[in-house]
Amino acid sequence: MAKLFDSVVLLEDIPEENLHRGNVGAIVEVYNRGQAFEVEFVAVDGHTYGLTTLRPDQFLVLEREPTRIAA
Numbered sequence: 001m002a003k004l005f006d007s008v009v010l011l012e013d014i015p016e017e018n019l020h021r022g023n024v025g026a027i028v029e030v031y032n033r034g035q036a037f038e039v040e041f042v043a044v045d046g047h048t049y050g051l052t053t054l055r056p057d058q059f060l061v062l063e064r065e066p067t068r069i070a071a
Contacts, residue, residue, distance in 0.1 A: 002056060010022065036056075
């Protein structure tokens, strides 16, 4: 289940928000026990280019595996 501050990737275009499939954002608010999520999309230079409410089926949580250093 998605949670606050998870990184997510958008699975569909949202033209009215100028967001596109593949944009990466972060969950900044969880609504109704996970029925909806506020997601912020931030450019490399730090400015926010999108902030919108999404359903769980509109994004995929990016999972990160711990990095292992060979001995």
